[in-house]
Every structure is written in C-alpha cells, then in structure tokens.
Amino acid sequence: MSRVDTPPGSASYILFTVAGTTYALSSGEVRHMEMIEGVTRVPNAPPFIDGVVFSRGQVVPVVNLRVRFGFERAALDLRSRLIVVQSGSRLIGLLVDAAREFVAIPRDAIQPPNDALAGMSGRYVEGIASMGDRLVLILNLERILNFAEVLAVGLAE
Amino acid sequence: MGSDFLDDYFAECDEHLMGVRRLLLALEVSVGRAEINRTVLDELFRHFHTVKGISGMVELRAAEDLAHRLEDYLRALRRSEVTLTPEGVDALFDGTLMLEQVIAARRSGGTSPVVDAVARRIARLVGASPTGGSPAPESPGHVASPSSSMPRWRCVFVPSADLVARGIRVDTVRKRLESAGEILEALPLVTADGAIAFEFVLATALEETTLTAWRADGIAVERIADAAPAPADAAPPESTGSADSETSPSRSLAPSHFVRVDLTRLDDLMRNVGDLVISRARLTDTLSRVAQRIPAGDWRAIQENAITIDRQLRTLREGIMRVRLVPVGEIFRRMPFVVRDLARETGKRVRLELRGQGTEIDKFLIERMMDPVLHLVRNAVSHGIETVDERLAAGKRPEGTIVLSAATAGDIVRIDILDDGSGIDPDAVMARARAAGLPVPQGTPDATTLLELICAPGFSTRDESDRASGRGVGMSVVQSAVGELSGSMRLETEKGTGTRFVIELPVTLAITDALIAEVGGETFAVPQSSVREVVEVPIASLLQVERNEVMPYRGAALPVVRLSRLFGLPDTTRDRLHLFVVGVGAAALGIAVDRITGQREIVVRAIADSLARVEGISGATDLGDGHVVLILDPATLARQARERPDRPVAARRASA
Numbered sequence: 001m002s003r004v005d006t007p008p009g010s011a012s013y014i015l016f017t018v019a020g021t022t023y024a025l026s027s028g029e030v031r032h033m034e035m036i037e038g039v040t041r042v043p044n045a046p047p048f049i050d051g052v053v054f055s056r057g058q059v060v061p062v063v064n065l066r067v068r069f070g071f072e073r074a075a076l077d078l079r080s081r082l083i084v085v086q087s088g089s090r091l092i093g094l095l096v097d098a099a100r101e102f103v104a105i106p107r108d109a110i111q112p113p114n115d116a117l118a119g120m121s122g123r124y125v126e127g128i129a130s131m132g133d134r135l136v137l138i139l140n141l142e143r144i145l146n147f148a149e150v151l152a153v154g155l156a157e
Numbered sequence: 158m159g160s161d162f163l164d165d166y167f168a169e170c171d172e173h174l175m176g177v178r179r180l181l182l183a184l185e186v187s188v189g190r191a192e193i194n195r196t197v198l199d200e201l202f203r204h205f206h207t208v209k210g211i212s213g214m215v216e217l218r219a220a221e222d223l224a225h226r227l228e229d230y231l232r233a234l235r236r237s238e239v240t241l242t243p244e245g246v247d248a249l250f251d252g253t254l255m256l257e258q259v260i261a262a263r264r265s266g267g268t269s270p271v272v273d274a275v276a277r278r279i280a281r282l283v284g285a286s287p288t289g290g291s292p293a294p295e296s297p298g299h300v301a302s303p304s305s306s307m308p309r310w311r312c313v314f315v316p317s318a319d320l321v322a323r324g325i326r327v328d329t330v331r332k333r334l335e336s337a338g339e340i341l342e343a344l345p346l347v348t349a350d351g352a353i354a355f356e357f358v359l360a361t362a363l364e365e366t367t368l369t370a371w372r373a374d375g376i377a378v379e380r381i382a383d384a385a386p387a388p389a390d391a392a393p394p395e396s397t398g399s400a401d402s403e404t405s406p407s408r409s410l411a412p413s414h415f416v417r418v419d420l421t422r423l424d425d426l427m428r429n430v431g432d433l434v435i436s437r438a439r440l441t442d443t444l445s446r447v448a449q450r451i452p453a454g455d456w457r458a459i460q461e462n463a464i465t466i467d468r469q470l471r472t473l474r475e476g477i478m479r480v481r482l483v484p485v486g487e488i489f490r491r492m493p494f495v496v497r498d499l500a501r502e503t504g505k506r507v508r509l510e511l512r513g514q515g516t517e518i519d520k521f522l523i524e525r526m527m528d529p530v531l532h533l534v535r536n537a538v539s540h541g542i543e544t545v546d547e548r549l550a551a552g553k554r555p556e557g558t559i560v561l562s563a564a565t566a567g568d569i570v571r572i573d574i575l576d577d578g579s580g581i582d583p584d585a586v587m588a589r590a591r592a593a594g595l596p597v598p599q600g601t602p603d604a605t606t607l608l609e610l611i612c613a614p615g616f617s618t619r620d621e622s623d624r625a626s627g628r629g630v631g632m633s634v635v636q637s638a639v640g641e642l643s644g645s646m647r648l649e650t651e652k653g654t655g656t657r658f659v660i661e662l663p664v665t666l667a668i669t670d671a672l673i674a675e676v677g678g679e680t681f682a683v684p685q686s687s688v689r690e691v692v693e694v695p696i697a698s699l700l701q702v703e704r705n706e707v708m709p710y711r712g713a714a715l716p717v718v719r720l721s722r723l724f725g726l727p728d729t730t731r732d733r734l735h736l737f738v739v740g741v742g743a744a745a746l747g748i749a750v751d752r753i754t755g756q757r758e759i760v761v762r763a764i765a766d767s768l769a770r771v772e773g774i775s776g777a778t779d780l781g782d783g784h785v786v787l788i789l790d791p792a793t794l795a796r797q798a799r800e801r802p803d804r805p806v807a808a809r810r811a812s813a
Binding site: 038040041042043044045046049051052053054058059060061063090091092 | 679723724725726762763764765766768769771772773774776777779783784785786787
C-alpha cells in the first residue's frame with residue numbers, strides 16, 4: 001500500500017468511519033482497500049462475519065466492524081469499503097462504512113486511551129489522536145483479530 | 158545425410174544407452190517381484206523408444222528393430238502382462254549390448270553383428286512369460302571392463318565460437334577422449350552463465366600433464382577421487398526396507414532429464430490455468446446472451462472453437478497436474494524407521510509391508526498426509542499389534558504385520574493402513590468415550606460409530622503408549638486433515654483379527670467437476686467425486702421418523718438431511734427436492750437441496766482463514782461472476798447430520 005510522505009516523528013494511518021466514529025489503522029497493516037458488493041454468506045459462521053469475498057484471487061473473510069463494535073448491521077452502499085488487512089500470514093477484510101484518506105499523525109498527538117472510553121470498540125483502541133476538531137481512535141489490529149478468534153471458537157462449541 | 162547429423166545420432170545414442178545401463182542395474186533387484194519401480198520401467202521404455210526413433214531416421218534398421226523389441230518387452234512389463242524373470246533381465250542386458258555393438262559398428266564403419274538371435278529371444282519373452290528355463294550365460298559387455306582400473310578424470314568441455322573456428326567441437330573432443338582411453342559417462346550441462354557444456358568421465362592411463370595441456374583447447378580436466386563407482390547402489394531388498402531399495406534407482410537416472418521446479422511456480426501456473434477456466438466460463442455466459450443475434454452458421458463455428466478450447470484447456474490443466482504428481486512413496490519412506498523404533502521401544506515384533514509406493518498423488522496432498530499416516534502407523538504399532546506373548550497366546554505368529562498400501566482408482570487415491578493385531582474393542586472405546594463425557598450411542602456400535610467416537614475431539618487416550626502414538630496429534634486431527642483435503646476415512650475392525658483404516662482422497666485438488674446446487678436462494682458447489690447418485694423426490698414421499706426424515710431407497714430407508722435446515726436457510730417452496738446420495742451402507746445419507754442447476758468444472762480455492770472456516774464447507778470457487786460460491790464437503794455434512802440430526806445449528810438470520 002502506498003504511503004504518504006511521513007514527516008519525522010509521525011506515522012502513516014488510514015482513516016475510516018464506523019457508525020459515525022472515525023478510526024485509524026496503521027497503514028503498514030493495510031494491504032489494500034476495495035469497493036465491496038456481493039458478500040457470500042458462510043453458514044454457521046460467527047455473527048460478525050458477513051461472509052467471504054474474493055480479493056485478488058484469495059478467499060478473504062469479511063469482518064463487519066459495525067457488528068464487531070456492537071452496532072446494527074447497515075446495508076452496503078457506494079461508500080462502503082473493504083479494508084484488507086494483513087496480520088502475519090492472515091488476510092482479513094474489515095467492512096467499514098467509509099474509508100477516506102491516508103494521514104500522517106504525529107506521535108505526540110496520540111494519547112493513551114482513556115479508561116472511561118465506552119463501547120465495544122474501546123477494547124481495541126490503542127490510542128486517541130486529536131486532529132483539529134475531530135478525534136480519531138487508533139485501533140490495535142491484533143486485538144480486534146484475537147478477540148474475533150476467541151468469539152469464533154466460543155460460538156463453534 | 159551429413160556426418161554432423163550422424164555425430165548427433167551417435168552422441169544421442171551414447172546418452173540413452175548410458176541411461177539404459179544404469180537403469181538395468183536398478184532393475185535387477187526387482188526380479189520376480191510383482192511390482193517393479195515404474196519410474197525405472199518408464200525411463201527404460203523412453204530410452205529404447207527414442208533409440209528406435211532416431212535409428213529409423215539414420216536408417217540403421219538392425220538397431221531400430223532391436224530397440225523395437227526391447228521396447229515391446231518393456232511395454233509388456235509396464236502393463237504387468239509379464240513378470241520380470243532372470244532370463245528377462247539377461248535378455249535386456251544382452252539386447253542392450255547388441256544394440257551398442259550395432260551402433261558402434263555403424264560408427265566405425267565395420268560389419269554389423271547379427272541381431273536375429275537376441276531379437277527372437279526378446280520377442281519370446283513378450284509372447285509368453287517363460288518360467289524356469291536355463292539362465293542365459295553372463296554377457297561379457299556389462300561386467301567390469303579393463304579400463305575400470307585406470308584413473309578417472311572429469312573433463313568439461315565448453316564449446317565456443319573461437320574453438321569452432323579452430324575446428325574443435327564436441328565430436329572432435331569426444332574422438333580425442335576416446336583415443337585417449339574410455340569414456341565412462343557423457344552428459345550435456347548448462348553452465349552457471351547459461352552456456353552449454355559437456356562433461357565426460359574418462360578412464361585413461363595418460364599422464365596428468367598431457368591431460369592438463371588440453372585446457373588450451375577448452376577442455377578442463379580434473380582427477381576424480383578413487384572411490385569405487387558402485388553402480389549397484391540399490392540397497393539389498395529387505396522386508397521392511399523395500400521403500401529404500403525401490404526409490405534409490407531414481408538417484409541414478411540421468412540428471413539431464415529432470416528439472417527441479419519450485420512448487421510455488423507450479424502453483425502460479427495452476428492459478429493461471431484456473432483463471433483461464435474462469436474466463437472461459439465467462440465467455441460462455443456472454444456468448445449465450447448474444448446467441449440469438451448471431452447467424453446460425455457463425456454460431457456453429459463459434460461453438461466448434463469453444464469445444465476445441467475446452468479440450469485444450471483440459472489437456473493443459475491435466476498436464477500441469479501431472480507435473481505436480483509425486484509418488485506416495487515420499488510418505489511411506491519414513492515409516493520403516495518409525496515402525497522399527499517404536500517396535501523396539503514397545504518390545505513388539507512388527508513387520509511393515511509397503512505396497513504401491515509408485516502411486517502418484519499431488520505434492521500438496523503428500524505434505525498434508527504425512528502426519529496423519531504417520532499417526533495411524535504409530536497407532537497400529539502401539540494399539541493394534543499385540544506383544545509377542547499375547548500373540549502366541551492367541552495362536553498368532555509372534556511377529557505382527559502392518560501393511561501400508563496406496564492405489565489409485567480413477568480420481569481417487571486410496572491409502573490403507575492394515576494391521577493384524579487385536580482389533581478395536583468396542584466396549585473399551587465406549588467406556589473411554591463415556592469417561593471423556595462424550596455422547597455414546599445405545600447398543601453395540603458399528604465401525605462407523607466407532608470411528609466417530611475415536612475421532613471425537615476429547616477422546617484422547619491417556620495411557621503410556623500415548624506418548625509414542627499420540628505425539629500431540631489425536632485421531633480428531635487425522636480426520637480433520639483428511640476432511641480438509643476433501644477426503645474420507647473408513648474403519649474396518651474385528652476383535653482379535655485386526656484393524657484397517659481406509660483413507661480416500663482426490664488425486665488432485667485444484668480443479669474438479671462439481672454439481673451446482675441452490676438452497677434457500679444461495680448457490681453451492683458439490684464435488685462430483687463425493688456424490689454417488691442424484692435423485693429427485695417429491696417432498697411428500699419423505700417419511701417422518703421421530704425427528705428425522707427418511708426416504709425409501711433401494712429397498713432400505715435412507716436418512717435425509719435438508720441442507721436448508723442445517724444451514725439455517727429457508728426451506729424450498731417447491732414440492733420436489735434434489736438429493737445427493739453420499740456414503741455407503743450404514744453411512745449412506747441423502748443431502749437435500751432445493752434443486753441442482755448444473756454441472757461444471759470448478760477451480761477450488763482454499764478458505765485459508767479460520768474466521769470463515771466452518772464445518773461442511775471445504776473451499777470456495779468462482780463461477781465466472783467474481784462472486785464466491787462455497788463448496789460443500791458432503792462427508793463432513795453427513796457426519797454433522799448424524800451427530801445432531803435434530804439440532805441444526807441456528808444460523809444467524811442477519812438483517813443484511
């Protein structure tokens with residue numbers, strides 16, 4: 001994935017929105033982004049798995065981040081995006097409401113998460129960055145995927 | 158006919174006859190065996206076939222005829238029409254020697270020896286396989302020649318334009334070497350920078366200084382250490398080591414005929430073919446949409462082309478698949494050591510028989526099947542075969558036997574692990590299952606139920622032999638490995654007599670024929686190899702027995718599971734269903750779908766991530782529109798249905 005020119009002291013992120021909140025993932029973890037249409041449902045898969053799609057010839061599970069974060073599932077529209085992330089050898093698609101831009105966030109603009117941070121997504125937040133008048137929640141990919149894993153195993157039993 | 162052409166002919170014959178001599182040594186150990194290493198036979202056949210062809214081209218009829226007879230005999234051996242006898246081996250040696258003499262006579266311009274007697278002898282071997290008979294006299298040609306005592310030198314010649322200008326070419330170099338001594342080997346090589354070179358192994362009494370002077374003519378010479386050439390490097394056959402003795406000849410095959418290929422390159426190639434298959438399907442769809450607008454004559458031409466492309470695609474695909482095939486012997490090779498070690502550890506006496514190592518399966522399957530087969534073989538030693546005392550008390554031979562065999566039938570490869578041990582005790586299995594808290598059926602379990610119990614996660618035995626046989630891999634892992642490869646496993650066991658595990662796998666995975674089915678508005682693909690029969694039934698003809706549906710089928714009641722219910726999809730609104738009949742005997746089951754819409758070739762893609770891997774789905778495919786179509790795994794579905802016929806997992810009814 002191409003990166004923006006990153007000034008020293010900052011790192012490159014991809015910004016996206018889920019249920020009105022802006023999140024960020026380190027761009028090093030993102031393989032690519034694509035428009036999404038026609039997800040194939042997988043019977044008896046965990047609830048937050050919408051199904052599978054082909055992404056560049058590989059079968060990739062689609063994790064619905066709205067459901068993952070405890071929101072209602074929303075219909076796909078033109079702004080919906082699949083962010084294909086790579087963790088180790090795994091490729092996983094994260095379905096988000098919209099994905100917009102690459103940004104460089106200075107390290108000193110990132111604060112550790114507040115304990116009072118409410119909601120399901122709080123568990124996956126690594127830091128909070130304020131960019132002008134908006135707040136961006138920086139996600140920890142490993143935690144999202146690991147928690148998904150635990151849940152998947154729990155459901156399978 | 159130019160002399161250059163003849164030189165090429167002689168050089169090529171040299172190479173083939175050299176290969177033949179090595180292979181014959183490897184073949185000798187197979188005398189009297191029902192199974193002969195196929196690779197050796199195939200290679201020999203190919204060598205003679207080529208010599209026949211090129212001899213015909215230079216009109217050397219005696220060589221052509223002789224090579225033809227030899228080829229015939231090998232064909233008969235390959236088809237197992239005749240057994241390899243000592244006379245057969247002698248005739249092959251003598252025939253080869255005669256072939257060499259005929260070719261040498263042509264080269265030197267001398268008189269050709271008479272080939273008729275030898276040719277007739279070989280021809281007789283093909284007609285009827287003579288048993289007994291007097292052994293043919295030792296032929297003089299293939300025993301140690303006088304030159305074997307001379308020092309050996311490796312001479313590498315790299316041709317170049319400069320050398321050619323000076324009249325030094327490979328044929329002149331060859332003549333020079335021949336006049337200096339005896340050429341033991343000649344091999345074409347490709348050098349590091351891509352140029353062609355020739356390597357000769359020369360036995361000569363000449364002084365080193367004479368030889369090193371050749372460097373000026375582009376011939377690099379190097380003394381070869383005085384190790385015995387040991388041509389018969391095949392290990393002597395022994396009961397547990399037949400894998401060793403049968404695989405070693407492959408080392409002595411002429412290296413120039415083989416190319417090492419990185420498996421990932423083959424995967425890429427396979428993926429390209431897969432894409433081609435999908436594009437082809439897409440083209441069919443497009444064509445069928447515009448069919449009406451195309452004049453009939455043109456349409457026919459398009460159809461003919463389409464059929465040709467289909468055939469060529471299939472050939473291409475099969476060609477690539479064949480390249481991926483490797484002998485199953487790669488799995489078997491480790492087993493004799495494992496059995497020997499484990500037998501010693503447990504104080505048992507075990508003989509391992511390997512059969513069908515030449516059976517070829519996809520490289521991918523080899524890698525995935527190594528551990529499961531290893532586990533079953535270890536189990537057979539630890540749990541199957543009894544101690545010597547127990548065996549003697551049971552009136553058996555003190556030595557237990559484990560037979561590991563592989564065979565192909567159509568698109569299926571079958572691996573059997575058979576032992577003549579104590580068999581699986583149903584009562585012990587039931588007791589252990591109960592202790593492990595597993596649901597246990599009433600009455601005496603049949604083999605299918607037994608297999609399910611021992612394969613259940615949680616049914617791991619906790620006795621001493623576990624350390625040996627378990628290695629952290631339980632039977633549940635064996636079964637899931639087989640399932641992931643779209644295979645199935647079967648158990649036959651009789652108390653006191655022995656146990657047989659049968660694993661059946663598709664020979665290749667990547668592309669397969671499938672039926673396309675619709676269930677509750679979703680499309681699924683079903684590998685045809687796992688379906689025994691497809692029947693259409695009126696829903697009204699299904700009988701309700703307690704909470705299960707059954708249908709009359711071939712004089713018995715066939716349990717039916719509706720995929721819609723297993724997958725939490727809406728039931729069909731039609732009044733008829735299509736059923737896939739899978740499994741046999743007590744394990745037979747009908748899997749009901751709304752309807753089958755077609756049959757086609759599909760490209761199987763793995764579902765790599767655990768988040769999307771669910772029971773009953775073995776992979777995914779693309780029918781041409783870029784959307785994922787899931788591939789059902791009927792064997793797992795059947796198991797799932799048997800385990801919980803009344804409790805299909807409630808699938809999420811998502812609002813999306």
